[in-house]
Amino acid sequence: MSHADLVGRDGPDGTRTAVPVPASAAQAGRERRRQWPLFRSELLTTFRRWRTLALLGVLAVVPVLVGIAVRIETAGGGSAGGDGGGGPAFISQITNNGLFLVFTSLAATLPFFLPMTVGVIAGDSVAGEANAGTLRYLLVAPAGRTRLLLVKFGSVMVFCLAATLVVAAFALATGALLFPVGEVTLLSGTTVPFSEGLLRALAIALAVAVSLTGLAALGLFISTLTNSGIAAMAATVGLLLMVQIVDTVPQLHAAHPYLFPHYWLSFADLLRDPVYWDELLKNLGLQGLYTAVFGSAAWARFTTRDITA
Amino acid sequence: MAEPSAADAVIETRGLSKRYRGGQLAVDGLDLTVPRGSVFGFLGPNGSGKTTTIRMLLGLIDATDGSAHMLGEPMPQAGKHVLPRVGALIEGPALYGFLSGRDNLNRYDAADPVADPRTRRARVDAALERVGLSAAAGKKAKAYSLGMKQRLGIAAALLQPRELLVLDEPTNGLDPQGMREIRSLVRALAEDGTTVFLSSHLLDEIEQVCSHTAVMNHGRLVTQGTVAEISALGHAGRSRLTVTTPDGSDAVRVLKEHGVTDLTAEESPDGEVVTGELPVHGLPEAESPGPDLAGLNASLVRSGVRVRAFGVTKVSLEDVFVALTGEGFDVAR
Numbered sequence A: 001m002s003h004a005d006l007v008g009r010d011g012p013d014g015t016r017t018a019v020p021v022p023a024s025a026a027q028a029g030r031e032r033r034r035q036w037p038l039f040r041s042e043l044l045t046t047f048r049r050w051r052t053l054a055l056l057g058v059l060a061v062v063p064v065l066v067g068i069a070v071r072i073e074t075a076g077g078g079s080a081g082g083d084g085g086g087g088p089a090f091i092s093q094i095t096n097n098g099l100f101l102v103f104t105s106l107a108a109t110l111p112f113f114l115p116m117t118v119g120v121i122a123g124d125s126v127a128g129e130a131n132a133g134t135l136r137y138l139l140v141a142p143a144g145r146t147r148l149l150l151v152k153f154g155s156v157m158v159f160c161l162a163a164t165l166v167v168a169a170f171a172l173a174t175g176a177l178l179f180p181v182g183e184v185t186l187l188s189g190t191t192v193p194f195s196e197g198l199l200r201a202l203a204i205a206l207a208v209a210v211s212l213t214g215l216a217a218l219g220l221f222i223s224t225l226t227n228s229g230i231a232a233m234a235a236t237v238g239l240l241l242m243v244q245i246v247d248t249v250p251q252l253h254a255a256h257p258y259l260f261p262h263y264w265l266s267f268a269d270l271l272r273d274p275v276y277w278d279e280l281l282k283n284l285g286l287q288g289l290y291t292a293v294f295g296s297a298a299w300a301r302f303t304t305r306d307i308t309a
Numbered sequence B: 001m002a003e004p005s006a007a008d009a010v011i012e013t014r015g016l017s018k019r020y021r022g023g024q025l026a027v028d029g030l031d032l033t034v035p036r037g038s039v040f041g042f043l044g045p046n047g048s049g050k051t052t053t054i055r056m057l058l059g060l061i062d063a064t065d066g067s068a069h070m071l072g073e074p075m076p077q078a079g080k081h082v083l084p085r086v087g088a089l090i091e092g093p094a095l096y097g098f099l100s101g102r103d104n105l106n107r108y109d110a111a112d113p114v115a116d117p118r119t120r121r122a123r124v125d126a127a128l129e130r131v132g133l134s135a136a137a138g139k140k141a142k143a144y145s146l147g148m149k150q151r152l153g154i155a156a157a158l159l160q161p162r163e164l165l166v167l168d169e170p171t172n173g174l175d176p177q178g179m180r181e182i183r184s185l186v187r188a189l190a191e192d193g194t195t196v197f198l199s200s201h202l203l204d205e206i207e208q209v210c211s212h213t214a215v216m217n218h219g220r221l222v223t224q225g226t227v228a229e230i231s232a233l234g235h236a237g238r239s240r241l242t243v244t245t246p247d248g249s250d251a252v253r254v255l256k257e258h259g260v261t262d263l264t265a266e267e268s269p270d271g272e273v274v275t276g277e278l279p280v281h282g283l284p285e286a287e288s289p290g291p292d293l294a295g296l297n298a299s300l301v302r303s304g305v306r307v308r309a310f311g312v313t314k315v316s317l318e319d320v321f322v323a324l325t326g327e328g329f330d331v332a333r
Ligand SMILES: Nc1ncnc2c1ncn2[C@@H]1O[C@H](COP(=O)(O)OP(=O)(O)O)[C@@H](O)[C@H]1O
Pocket: A308, B020, B021, B022, B024, B025, B026, B044, B045, B046, B047, B048, B049, B050, B051, B052, B053
């Protein structure tokens, strides 16, 4: 006897609500309308928490600090990173074009900051409700286990997008305020108008958000394993750090193409003309794979699990 | 497998069992029948398997054996159809502390796929009104007292018209005033025709509120029936009379003449304590005209017995429990 039956509509057997073909469109419409209130409620609940707002606040501060630091450093006449030295990618270009603060900030936050916030939100998504006991009330409402899990994943994805956009938006505002903006010289040497530069920045933000889906699915899976929100958050973030370290160890390079952060920085390829798609698509595929694997694992676990908290 | 026998049973379990992963057999072959329209007291000491049974009924955990039907449909398979018609409070309330009382209800209502969002506002207001939380609806739930949290949890169970309310120890942890409030709320809900399944480890609570009861011990069903039937099991429905007097032997003689049986007399600092069983038609003493206790007392005094204390101890469910299991109620574990 499986709990999946409880939400038979979504279950793999699909028997209970296997509808005649002509009715399926109307049925799908009704189903969608029933998903929406819970999804809306989930978003409201997530984004009304202090913790969520604090995480977004930290992400907003990073580009402002980077912008100010570059501004101070170059105030003496020097050019930041003009010697081609270290620092995050694109940092040397910021003084010429404030738009590059967007790329710099995303490159600076993507390895740890951004995914850490996602790990916190994803890890807490189910385990936090179990910890508070609210999970049992959602389930007897009855939210449906598959439906609830889909809604949780959807809202973590929305958080990924929101977090990325917060970094990009604050970087753009800071960059425009502290530095000149104008035509953008791409990595391939081509110059494009500022408007196209903005579009490419938006595309990059989306690419970064998509890069985080694999981690989101992993965090959601971990979240279904425990009744402690803190433990799930810590485990997800810990795993992220470990994978990032493994990704830098040359001796383990055979495993690198399968690590979810491996192609994260491929977003820079959107700044080439023509766009260099190879790694971008590999990243997309890898994120899809992680989502499929850990999404299924989360579903298998959550729909059969005893909820005793 | 047995068909759900009584069509008017809202809960029916057959051989329902649960062994937790720790190897603990928490519920053992439970055959429970809850008649529609009853206020059903699910009584048992802490750890006797009440919450485990409720979790299985609501589809939160899988039974390791046996079957359960709610509202005539198998659980957990039919949960999608059955649960919207059932309101539940399980192991105390659980709330989003950072949301207001009203938004907590909005959230739980949004989780119910059959709840109509267009009527949500009105239904939430009505539920808040019903439990007396309208004034505090805008306060953050973390600022609520335990009694208010408990009432908000009950309000969540009342967001829709329900056929069955499952309330797991709804007065646990409350002060006497809070307990009274919840009990009168439960009575009012039952008067509206909702079947109430109320678990409790408090005997007097079941006696005060319930029409039917089932008694659990160590995961097994000890007995079930109407509260009156179960009370009658203890001492064949008799209450014991206690008289404290310095004139013990006279008291025994007079009481015997008036049909009191099983008389014993014991020495105590206050004199002798004489106890005996009242004739069976004397119960319940408050309602029946039966052997008039005032008259009995007057007879004692007329015969020269100096009465220091005079009283009747009612048979409690605790006596029944002890009689049936040979164990004290509180120590069972
Ligand atoms: N999640 C759990 N895992 C293992 N054992 C449990 C769990 N929950 C309860 N138990 C055990 O099952 C028995 C019944 O518990 P419970 O149903 O909570 O009793 P009650 O609600 O009557 O107090 C107890 O011995 C308890 O220790």
